[in-house]
Amino acid sequence: MAALTEEQTLIRDQAEAWVRDEYPVTKFRAMRDSKANAAIMADAWQGMVEMGWTGILVPEAHGGSDLGYLTFGLVLEALGKNLTASPLLASALVGASALRLAGSEAQQAAVLPGVVDGSIILTLAVDEGARHNPAQIACAAKAEGEGFVLTGEKRFVLEGMSATHFIVPARTSGAPGEEAGLTLFLVSADSAGLGRKALSLVDSRGYADLTLSGVTVGADAVLGTVGDAYPVLDALLDRARAGLAAEMMGTARQAFTMLVDYLKTREQFGRVIGSFQALGHRAAQMFTDQQLAQSCAEAALASLDNDAPASTVAEMASLAKARVGDHLHLVSRELIQMHGGIGMTDEYDAGFYLKRARALEATYGNQAFHRERYATLLGY
Amino acid sequence: MSTATGAANDAFRESVRSWVEANFPQELKDQPASMEGASDGDLAQALDRWRDALAGQGWGAPTWPKAYGGAGLSPAEARVISQEIGRAGGYNPIPLMAGMGVTMVGPTLLEYGTDEQKAKHLPGIASGKIRWCLGLSEPNAGSDLAGLATKAEDKGDHFALNGQKIWTSGADVSQWCGALVRTEPQAPKRDGLSFVLLPMDQDGVETRPIKLISGASPFCETYFNDARAEKSDLLGPLNKGWSVVKRLLQHERASQTSARGPGAGGKSESLQALAKRYAGETADGKLEDADLRARLTRHLMDAEAHRLTAERITAEAKGNAEVSAAASIMKNSATNVSQARSELMIELMGYRGLGWEGDSFRPQEIDTVREWLWGKAISIYGGSAEVQNNIISKNILGLPETTQKG
Known part of the structure; x- marks a missing residue:
């Protein structure tokens, strides 16, 4: 975890406790089973608005707190853990960033307060x-x-x-x-x-x-300017990718926690299966990979807060999306394999993580897309 | 690759071909080999006709003795039959209709059954009229199968079974079940087990379907509540069920060693063509996504190496259908190929490779997604990849066993 400010620590702890206590995966399951068209957890979304998370990237003049991308990432990581479904990333990160990158003062004044109070949902x-x-x-x-x-x-x-x-x-x-x-x-x-x-x-x-x-x-x-949106779109997508990487870290970390818990409790052959090196070593390697992925996700968010040049942001965003994507891919696959048959059942949550993992991987460029882009950015 | 060389084989192939031409119902041509069979009345009738015609030839289980519903043919001749049926655009429905009967229960019965048991059970399997399921795993006995708890109490002329089985594929549609149960609670784990056969249509048996991450599934939970298995239906000696099941599972692995995957097979589009269609190609015909191209190549080479190995093993065994520890190698290799293929397919299809349902997706796209999810089970069932590796390290490499405790 990055060295956080006191305020960031507070927001992270609040978000993690809220997700853990109020929005266990059973809430996501209930939303899935309801087959609602909008597919968001409406009361959770309302709670996010009330806690001010929709304003984390909005200037104070427009009703936000302007706390930056790393702070937003801490919230997204917490939400990724229990698969809390809301338009927070789409609207308050991607949408708000679009207005800040390209919107005039008048456009920002017209739209951003609505993003903060939830009456406007952008994507x-x-x-x-x-x-x-x-x-x-x-x-x-x-x-x-x-x-x-x-x-x-x-x-x-x-x-x-x-x-x-x-x-x-x-x-x-x-x-x-x-x-x-x-x-x-x-x-x-x-x-x-x-x-x-x-x-x-x-x-x-x-x-x-x-x-x-x-x-x-x-x-x-x-x-913005007519006919000249590509650089802005690229910058906007990089913000989206950095945010996604944070959410993906949350999803991967929770999947890994479930996996390790199972290795510690499931008994076969008269002992817990985590005592078999064939499984224990794989978990150890996954944890190493998790630490590397975490650094990439945080660095991408920090590069945005530090106003790094666009080329640096692009490199960091592609690095994060690709490395975190690979990590989540691996953990979501091993989550099922190490659970064995029970992991294959719909009654158990492991499948949710596998399914969500592939969707997050595909969003705004999969690992292959970002490895290719990284190579291009590095000039080879 | 043709296995039919020599005049005798050619003549046999010729006779099979003309029989298939005369008997295969044309309305079944290129129909999917679904477990559920046809819900359409005409197709269902045609399927029954086709099944009965095959059964009349003894071709439901061609290598079994004629006395038990087979045709007494060699494995090579049996392959000719399935090749010729495939050539006509059909498939042999009997192995599917018999559930675990043709592939697992039958071969084990042939080896361990008494003459009476063989005469009682094999003809129903070979004709495809009796479907079998297997009660092996339990919630707390998966990879450690010998740790199972379902008890069979001696009641004089029969055993009374109590306990829960899981992953009993097709239990809700089967007429008979082969179950591994504990007959001697005091003995060490593997020594107190027996293998019994019991009818599913009785008060003491209850089944409940299991929904999987891929949706509905053939799997069930099966509950025994004083379920009755006749003493005469004990397969193999009392308390020697572990040997029976080890053999049964080798037959299972042998039936799982072909690397099937979504879109595999002659009629469908190749993976590389599919990749070009979804991911685009450059002016000189290369896949647009260079990273995907390299990984696709690695997979295609893996698949080819697997295919060549299967061919080599078959050639070296000279048509001898003996199953061995090599089945573990082939099962893990087949699993790797098939799971990698599914992951590549959903990746190259992008969001179209993530569709769950609805008319916004093509049916093949939804099928690919469901098969990708279902395919995660291949490395778990029939002995997980880890269990196969244990078998390879112990039985082939001679390394010390690490999983035996009690």
Whole structure:
């Protein structure tokens, strides 16, 4: 764990206690079984708003606490442990970051207070295919009168059913594959011509496909500069990736705790199975890997708080997403294997962690995507 | 690779081919080999017809003696039959309809059963009309199977069984069960066990299906509450059940050594073609994702090495179906190949490789996801990967045993 300030320690302890006492995995299970469209734990979300977590990245002038990314990461890590389902990452980290990176003072004043009080839920609608590929955006934004008309599709949008507004990168010029020509728009979910459809994925979270069939927006819906959004989108995605890495660490740590507990209590052949070196050594290696992954996740968040250059942030974000992704992949697989048959049953929680792990790995670039990007960033 | 060389084999293949052409119901062509069979009435009738035709030939279990419903054929001839059925776009439904009957219970009965037991049980298995399940694992006896607690009390002409079994595949649809039970509570763990056969349709037996991380499953929990097993249905000597089951499990491993995986098989798309379709390719036909490409290659080489090893073992055994400790090697290798394949498939499909249900996904995509989840069981059931490694280190390498305590 990074050297935390007193305030950060307080927030972390509060978040961990809240998750542990109020939101055990049974609450997630109940939400899954309810098959609710939005797929969020509504009372948990309300609690997060009340505790001020939605304002951690919002300037004080707009009602937030402006405590930074590492602090936000501590909360996300706690939430990742028991799979608490909410739009906190999508709205208060990714959405708020988009406004801060690209929004005018007027736009921030109009939107951020709503993000803080929960009346506005933002999410980024970036990918158009099944695999993360921001440069391939084809969704078109045609200038018309004072504003723009958006036409296209966005797929697998995180928290797409609970969001009130979408941050939509669309093409004002250029062709798919080109970085130039992209523009960010803030689009209300109830805009005419915008359709959304809930998706049922293995992790039971709230994804949606969006269809934009001639959605008209005003010039004031543009976040940042027309045609020049790629660097901003890249920076925004890096913030999202660093946040995801923190959540993934929480999920991995909890899976590892379950695994070690089982090794200590399950008896076969007249002794606890953790006494077999074949299992004990694997657990020891996983713990070593956990420590390395934790450092990467924290360094990515800290680079944002330290205003590191964009290239450094990009390197750290890709390092974190890839290394934490590999770690979570390994632990989620071993969680099932070391539990044996019981781990295969739906009645037990291990499967939730395996399913959530693969979804988190795929989000905003999987390990392969980030290893490739890391190589490119390092110039080879 | 053709195993049919020489005139005698060619003639045999020829005769099998014309029999299949004359008897295989065309409506079953390329139908999936589902355990549940066809819910559609016409298909179900065709399936029954096909099963009875095969059973009439003794081809439900072709290597078994004719007296017990088999055809008295060699393993090589049995392979010709399954190849020819496959060539016609069909499959042999009897091994599936018999549950654990053809692959495990039958071969063990042939070895340990009395003439009376063989005559009573084998024909029903070979015809596919009697389905069998196995009561082995218990909640507290998984890898340590010999630690099981289900008791069988001697009641004169029968045993009264009490206890709980888990992972009894197909228990809710089976007519008979082979169960490993404790008949001598005072003896050391492995010495007090016996293997009994009992009918499932009785008051003392209750089954409950188990839902898995992949959804519904054929597995059940099975409860014995004074369940009755006749003395005449004790397989092998009293308190020697451990030897019977060791043999039974070798037959199981032998039936699990082919590296099957989602999308495997001739008719479906190759993994590399699938990868190109989902992840894209460069102008010169290389997979766009270089990192995925390297890992895909490693997997394809693993799969090929596994296939070659299976072929080599078959060739070296010269068609002898003897099972051995090599089954443990092949089971672990098959598991690695099949689980790696599933992980690669869901990775290359991106979010489309994470669909649980709904019309936003193609049925094949949902199947791939469910099979990926289900496939996590392969390294657990039939002796976990760790148990197989114990067998390899002890029985092949001669290393000291570390798991024997009591």
